[in-house]
Amino acid sequence: MDNQNPDSQIKGISGGKTKFIVLAIVIIVIIAGLGIYLASSSSKTNPDKQLTILVGSGSYTCEYISQVATNFENTHPGYKVTITTAGYSSLLTSEENDLKGKSSSPSIVMYYASQAAALAPYLYNIPTTGPNSIDVSNFLTGNMYSGGYQIATNGTILKTIGIPVHTVTGYNLVYNTTIFNNTTLQAKFMSEYHFSFNPRTFKNFTALQDAAAFINSNTIFNGNNNKYALMFPDSSHHSMIDAFYNMLYPYVQGNKTIGVPANSSANYWTYFAYRDGQYMPSFNNTQGIRALEMYKNLTQYEPSVSVQPIGYSQQEEYFATGDYAMGIAWSSFFPTYSSNTSKVAGNYSVALMPGGFTGYSPTFLGINPYATNVSLAVEFLNYATTPSQYKMGLEKFAFLPGTYSGLDVAANMSGFGWVHSFVNYSRNITLNKSYASVITALSPLFPTLIPDMNSQILDYFEGKTTASAALSTAYTEWVNAIKDQGITL
DSSP states (O other): OOTTOGGGGSTTOOSHHHHHHHHHHHHHHHHHHHHHHHHHHHHSOOGGGEEEEEEETTOHHHHHHHHHHHHHHHHSTTOEEEEEEEOHHHHHHHHHHHHHTTOSOOSEEEEEGGGHHHHGGGSOOOOOSSTTOOOGGGBOHHHHTTTTEEEOTTSOEEEEOOEEEEOOBOOEEEEEHHHHTOHHHHHHHHHHHSSOSOGGGOOSHHHHHHHHHHHHTOHHHHHTTOOEEEEOOOOTTTHHHHHHHHHHHHHHBTOTTTTBOTTOOBSGGGGEEEETTEEEESOSSHHHHHHHHHHHHHTTTSSOTTTOOOOHHHHHHHGGGTOEEEEEEOGGGHHHHTSTTOSSTTSEEEEOBTTTBOBBOOEEEEEOTTSTTHHHHHHHHHHHTSHHHHHHHHHHHOOOBSBHHHHHHHHTSTTOTTHHHHHHHHHHOOOOHHHHHHHHHHGGGHHHHHHHHHHHHHHHHTTSSOHHHHHHHHHHHHHHHHHHTTOOO
C-alpha cells in the first residue's frame, strides 16, 4: 500500500465524480482529525510548566496561595498551578507518604512549625545564594528558627527546608478601642493606678491584671454591653501550653540561674534552659510558680474553666462578639475580628504582650526534591512572597506576610499600624540556634509533653493541686519521657 498517495486508496471505485467526492471526504476527515490532534496536544501543559501545591484545607494559606496561583498563571502564560488540600489531621501523613515514596507530586507542601522536624529529612534543601535561590535574609529570623531550618543538636543549620509564607504571631493582646479610648476611663484609671490605660504601654502582667480589675468594676464598661474584662486561653485541649510559655517567658528569660537566654522571644524553647552542662525543663522553680499563679489570676475575668474553657475556637469567635474588653489572640484570628459579621470590626487594636514580646508560629512552604521542576517551585515561592502579592493578600484576606518587606507594606496599610511594633521587635530579638535544635529534637515527643503539662495546669486551676506541685509533677513527667526515648539534649 502506498499510504503517501491518497489516490492509491480509491482505485477500485467506479465513476470519476464519485472518486473526487470520496477523495474530498477522506481529505476532510484527515484534516479534521489532524486539527483535533493539534488542539488536544496544544491544550496539554508541558510537565516542566506544571506545579501541584498541597495546602491545609480551610486555612488562610489556602485562600492566599489559591489567588497567588491564579496571578502566577496570568503572568506566566502556558503555566499551570494546581492546588490540592488535606485536613489538618491528615496533612502531615499525606506529605510524609509522598516524600518518603519519592513521588513527583505535590511539588510544594505546606506545613506548620510543629511538623517541621518530621518533614525535614525529606524536603529539598532550598539554595539561599546564587541562581534559583531564595533570599532568606528577608524572612523573619524568629519565623525561620521556628521551622524553616533543619538544625543539628549543636545548633548548626543543616539545610533550609522551607520559607514562612505566613507570619502568625502569638500571643498578642487585642483590645476594644471604644473602651480604651474613653477619656473618662483613661483619667479615672490614671488617677487610681498611676500609669497609662493604653494596652501598648503595659509593662508586665500585673498591669494587665490591674486594667482587667478596673474595667470589671466600672459601670461605664458595662454600659458598652461588654460582659467580660479579659478573655484568656485556658483550654486543656491545647491552649494551656501555648498560654503558659507566654506567661513564663518574662519571668525566666535572662535569669542566669535558670538559663533561658535574654531577649529570645516566647516559644516552646522557653520551656528549656541550659544549666549544669545540659538542657532541662525551665519551669520547676520559684519564677515558674509565680508565672503559673499569675496565669490563673488572669483567667478570673471570664467563665471558669469548668464552665467554658477558652480554646482556639473560642478565642477566635468570642472576641468578635464584642463581649470582651480585652483578649489574648493569635494574629491568624484578626481576619475574623475584621469580618463583616464581627461586632468589633473597626473598633479593636493590637498590642504585643505586656512587656513587649510575642512568639512565632508561622505557616511554611517547602519543596519536594522529587518534583518534576524544582526550579519552577523555587520561582513560585519567590513570586508568592513578593510585596505586590502580599499587598494583595492583605487587602483580600488580611493575610500577614512572612517577610520584612511584606510586613513593611502591611504596617503602612489602614488597620495594620500595630505591625510597626512587631517588626521592630522582630528585628531586635536574639535567637539561640541550639535552643531551636532542642525543640526540633523533642518535637516527636509533643503528643506526650503537651498533655502532661496541660493536665497539671488544669488540676491547679480546678483547685486539685498547688502551683508548685503541678509544675513539679510536669517536670518529672517531661524528664522521664525524654529519658525513656533516649534523647540527649
